[in-house]
Amino acid sequence: MIEAKQLRKTFNKGKVVAVDEVSFLAMDGQITGLLGPNGAGKTTTMRMLYTLLSPDSGSMRIDGIDPAAEPLKVKRALGVVPDSRGLYDRLTARENIRYYGKLQGLDEARIEERIEYFARVLDMGGFIDRKTDGFSQGQRVKVAIARALIHDPRTVLLDEPSNGLDVMTTRALRGFLNELKREGRCVVLSTHIMQEVAALCDRIVIIAKGRVAAQGTAQELIEQSGQANLEDAFVKLIGSDEGLLA
Numbered sequence: 001m002i003e004a005k006q007l008r009k010t011f012n013k014g015k016v017v018a019v020d021e022v023s024f025l026a027m028d029g030q031i032t033g034l035l036g037p038n039g040a041g042k043t044t045t046m047r048m049l050y051t052l053l054s055p056d057s058g059s060m061r062i063d064g065i066d067p068a069a070e071p072l073k074v075k076r077a078l079g080v081v082p083d084s085r086g087l088y089d090r091l092t093a094r095e096n097i098r099y100y101g102k103l104q105g106l107d108e109a110r111i112e113e114r115i116e117y118f119a120r121v122l123d124m125g126g127f128i129d130r131k132t133d134g135f136s137q138g139q140r141v142k143v144a145i146a147r148a149l150i151h152d153p154r155t156v157l158l159d160e161p162s163n164g165l166d167v168m169t170t171r172a173l174r175g176f177l178n179e180l181k182r183e184g185r186c187v188v189l190s191t192h193i194m195q196e197v198a199a200l201c202d203r204i205v206i207i208a209k210g211r212v213a214a215q216g217t218a219q220e221l222i223e224q225s226g227q228a229n230l231e232d233a234f235v236k237l238i239g240s241d242e243g244l245l246a
């Protein structure tokens with residue numbers, strides 16, 4: 001479970017307020033979506049959760065652990081698929097994943113077992129032993145996911161996971177995220193695509209201009225906004241449709 005309380009992050013000596021008093025809960029066994037237009041503060045929020053950035057103020061707990069106090073413990077509890085997929089291009093997909101397994105302290109037998117698992121469920125058999133230089137977006141995302149989840153973390157953060165993916169790969173990714181949910185994991189993803197949250201997310205946290213504009217289930221958001229459907233609810237709640245429509 002993730003608890004974020006009044007997180008705030010500014011840049012450029014306080015001139016850019018990227019995240020302003022953001023609070024939300026993301027539960028185990030659910031997919032929570034951070035939805036907002038470009039520049040809303042989603043990536044900055046995610047980066048604070050996975051300890052790449054420290055908040056100016058506010059607090060968070062991941063399975064009760066404070067990342068500021070115990071960053072290494074949090075890193076072990078989390079699987080992170082960041083916005084830049086950053087693979088080592090001179091290594092094969094398998095070697096990229098194996099390297100992360102070693103960083104997580106897994107033994108070789110366990111690493112190979114996990115790689116075989118991901119090659120099967122993410123359909124990577126055709127390219128697992130190819131160098132990642134020249135990989136398509138979809139292939140890169142699959143390697144990034146396998147790498148992030150090699151140590152079987154309970155909480156999974158994905159920043160814009162379906163960016164650049166075609167329809168078939170997006171569908172496969174959704175199936176995989178639903179499987180993580182069924183296993184009882186806490187899955188949090190950020191996106192600016194409302195169809196994505198409508199199809200996948202149990203709870204939606206709408207972020208606009210660094211603040212939480214609304215949060216709840218799709219049905220609750222529709223009721224809060226007094227609109228007839230989710231799309232109109234989003235537009236009403238953030239006060240604009242700029243950057244939101246895919």
Ligand SMILES: Nc1ncnc2c1ncn2[C@@H]1O[C@H](COP(=O)(O)OP(=O)(O)OP(=O)(O)O)[C@@H](O)[C@H]1O
Nearest residue numbers: 011012016018037038039040041042043044045192
């Ligand atoms: N390192 C930084 N230095 C200065 N400004 C930053 C930095 N990182 C983020 N920002 C600013 O903070 C705001 C929020 O950015 P962020 O990347 O969190 O948004 P986002 O919701 O993830 O957007 P997108 O959908 O475009 O990725 C933006 O105005 C951005 O320019």
